[in-house]
Amino acid sequence: MRLKPFLPAMVCRSGLAKSALAIALLSLLGACQQHTTKVPMGAACLPGSPEAKRCRDVVITNNPDYPESQSPQLTVQAFDPSFEAIVGRTPQLIPLATGFGFLEGPVFLKDKTGPGGVLLVTDQIHNSIYAVRWNGLINGAITSQSWDPPTLFRNPSGVADGQTPDLQGHLLSAETTGRRVSITRSLEPNLKGPEPQAPTLVGSYQGKRLNSPNDLVVKSDGSVWFTDPSYGSLQFPPQPAQLPNNVYRYDPLRQQLTVVEGSLVMPNGIAFGPGEKTLYIIDSGAIQGPRTYFPYLPHRIYVYDVSKDGKTLANRRLFANVAPGFPDGMRLDAQGNVYVGTLEGIHVINPKGKLIGKFLMAKQTANLSFGGADNNILFIGSSNSLWAVKLNTKGLVPVRTRP
Numbered sequence: 355m356r357l358k359p360f361l362p363a364m365v366c367r368s369g370l371a372k373s374a375l376a377i378a379l380l381s382l383l384g385a386c387q388q389h390t391t392k393v394p395m396g397a398a399c400l401p402g403s404p405e406a407k408r409c410r411d412v413v414i415t416n417n418p419d420y421p422e423s424q425s426p427q428l429t430v431q432a433f434d435p436s437f438e439a440i441v442g443r444t445p446q447l448i449p450l451a452t453g454f455g456f457l458e459g460p461v462f463l464k465d466k467t468g469p470g471g472v473l474l475v476t477d478q479i480h481n482s483i484y485a486v487r488w489n490g491l492i493n494g495a496i497t498s499q500s501w502d503p504p505t506l507f508r509n510p511s512g513v514a515d516g517q518t519p520d521l522q523g524h525l526l527s528a529e530t531t532g533r534r535v536s537i538t539r540s541l542e543p544n545l546k547g548p549e550p551q552a553p554t555l556v557g558s559y560q561g562k563r564l565n566s567p568n569d570l571v572v573k574s575d576g577s578v579w580f581t582d583p584s585y586g587s588l589q590f591p592p593q594p595a596q597l598p599n600n601v602y603r604y605d606p607l608r609q610q611l612t613v614v615e616g617s618l619v620m621p622n623g624i625a626f627g628p629g630e631k632t633l634y635i636i637d638s639g640a641i642q643g644p645r646t647y648f649p650y651l652p653h654r655i656y657v658y659d660v661s662k663d664g665k666t667l668a669n670r671r672l673f674a675n676v677a678p679g680f681p682d683g684m685r686l687d688a689q690g691n692v693y694v695g696t697l698e699g700i701h702v703i704n705p706k707g708k709l710i711g712k713f714l715m716a717k718q719t720a721n722l723s724f725g726g727a728d729n730n731i732l733f734i735g736s737s738n739s740l741w742a743v744k745l746n747t748k749g750l751v752p753v754r755t756r757p
Contacts, residue, residue, distance in 0.1 A: 399481035416503035429714040437711030455479020457735030459517035462725025463756035469727040516569030519754035528567035581621035588643040653680035683721030724749025
């Protein structure tokens with residue numbers, strides 16, 4: 355009888371860890387954090403490892419207390435009135451869940467009817483994708499009834515990183531060790547269990563395997579634009595890079611893959627500007643591998659003009675240098691402001707490249723996405739925790755409906 359591993363997981367996932375009974379149980383059986391630290395991570399979670407299946411045993415604490423040791427109140431730095439208008443007078447950042455390894459790739463898919471939907475996030479440390487049922491705002495606010503506890507959606511995931519929906523609401527995932535972009539056309543099999551794997555949308559260029567797709571966006575013509583740095587080969591030597599660190603455009607109708615940018619050191623986050631007239635691409639070349647930082651290498655966001663036929667890029671120019679650390683994932687709001695994950699949280703930069711405000715998080719913040727029925731909820735993956743904040747603006751890209 356596997357009582358010892360089961361009870362801590364049950365207590366932590368149910369959110370009962372604040373009760374006296376739960377505290378007593380956890381004292382006898384080991385605290386939630388102690389249980390979590392026993393779960394393998396990194397290379398031990400890759401297929402073929404004898405410990406890989408244990409990477410599914412991560413203990414997630416739903417609806418945790420706001421971490422008082424980090425900050426008693428959301429720390430917002432406003433440098434321009436336009437940012438104050440976005441966050442409002444009393445912004446409320448809500449911790450949805452904690453206990454993950456390292457979160458990336460949040461993507462929201464709404465239900466066909468009603469205010470609800472599904473939020474999917476990737477945990478790179480444990481080679482997993484998690485699903486969070488989103489029930490919507492309660493009387494206009496995010497409350498504990500707005501979401502259900504996270505559940506394991508897929509493991510292994512190809513160490514999925516960035517994610518986005520296509521125009522039909524299918525889930526596209528950039529897989530680091532899978533070395534491909536996968537497509538999940540139906541969520542139901544994985545919502546019932548973490549086993550089913552997604553088929554490949556695109557996985558090679560000119561006969562060579564992709565390096566380690568990192569982030570991706572879908573244009574209104576259905577084409578998929580994605581970055582392909584060599585971070586996977588740096589972290590996992592058995593998978594050496596075979597191609598330059600390119601940015602690609604994939605046409606799913608013609609099954610044609612073309613290079614649109616090949617001169618960046620480490621292409622990372624990617625997002626279209628208003629009207630898809632421009633494309634923003636992050637170069638995080640300052641990071642060459644885990645626990646490295648080279649300040650003389652790029653930690654920048656570039657912006658390009660998109661050609662009239664929507665297939666090529668021109669006129670690259672510097673949009674912003676991002677520090678401390680480096681920029682990672684990014685999304686835009688309806689006014690064209692760029693929200694980018696950084697070492698200290700979220701930086702918000704207006705269309706002219708001016709930093710107008712920050713959400714200061716306690717831990718490194720890699721990725722974010724707009725969602726909710728009205729597209730005005732910013733979901734944030736900050737290291738081992740998932741957060742949400744309601745804003746007075748909407749995401750630039752429309753919310754997609756799950757098929």
